């Protein structure tokens with residue numbers, strides 16, 4: 001669908017058309033594993049990647065394909081590959097060009113689960129992940145040496161409320177012939193489109209705002225289609241002949257679709273972290289209302305943040321939408337002046353006050369998720385960030401006094417009243 005249509009129009013229509021046999025207007029759930037070949041030649045051309053079509057749902061599925069086209073369109077990318085979860089998307093994103101000994105640099109400001117994935121599990125594959133504070137450009141420049149393959153950051157960091165300087169980070173990555181990969185989960189394409197600022201790949205956890213109702217897991221990798229895979233010998237996974245596919249080079253054969261074709265034909269084929277058709281359907285439903293929901297999520301969050309900033313038991317509020325936030329200028333540039341709906345604040349009463357607060361709320365749900373229609377609360381130090389060291393916790397903005405909110409779509413006065421009674425009980 002033409003990118004000249006507005007975001008709201010594309011969130012509803014991109015990638016979808018009435019189902020040709022029945023005319024069904026909503027995208028059907030193709031709940032099937034396999035697809036009949038017309039004849040042996042047709043099968044051969046599918047397996048040789050000479051014809052586009054469906055073979056087996058581990059690789060491609062018609063419902064998932066609609067979601068992939070819609071997400072690529074919303075981000076302004078060339079192609080997309082959906083996965084079973086956001087974490088699967090992060091693994092798939094790196095897979096085409098990583099190998100034992102290859103280096104990737106990630107932000108210290110990532111979601112806690114991502115820090116564990118990069119710092120522990122990826123190292124078991126021999127992928128050498130190191131971390132850098134991506135708000136310190138001199139440190140980033142020193143860390144992204146010419147042997148680094150990718151720099152991985154979040155546009156709006158979970159949970160620290162940090163807005164990344166994407167244009168500056170893209171310049172540093174590109175000077176080292178490395179990719180800039182941006183996790184755009186918290187900002188969503190409504191607030192930020194990282195490809196406009198030089199990102200090469202975008203990943204999302206679709207589990208959050210994009211599906212939006214806390215009902216399904218999912219992830220996606222979106223390719224800008226702009227990377228010259230021949231610019232260095234770091235991307236042989238895409239440039240070298242692949243013996244499984246008659247010795248073709250993906251970069252030469254598929255041009256700007258090389259990465260997305262590889263992600264399906266090799267990544268999903270061998271890693272198998274495929275998205276279920278039902279989850280693709282639920283995410284498509286969520287996307288239809290994404291622009292509308294994000295507007296209200298952000299407006300509610302701004303009011304809740306302003307309330308907390310005035311509360312005597314609250315030491316600080318880290319919300320990029322507040323006028324005194326150090327990230328206000330970056331929010332203006334990268335997020336259209338909005339601060340998103342997930343942010344942190346600190347309690348003067350420290351760890352114990354945080355535990356009491358999450359146990360005293362009635363309307364907020366105490367759980368480890370974000371981006372639901374429902375408002376959610378979490379005390380990271382006692383839950384999601386438990387497995388990190390103190391230094392990692394503090395670097396990730398999840399010290400002992402920190403509470404994270406994901407502000408939902410309820411009546412905002414009800415949310416403020418709930419926090420007010422719970423803060424009264426939690427003490428200072």
Ligand SMILES: *Cc1c(COP(=O)(O)O)cnc(C)c1O
Nearest residue numbers: 085086087111158185205207218
């Ligand atoms: C939740 C989340 C992830 C991981 O996604 P899953 O769908 O839970 O696997 C990655 N990055 C960010 C910013 C997240 O919020």
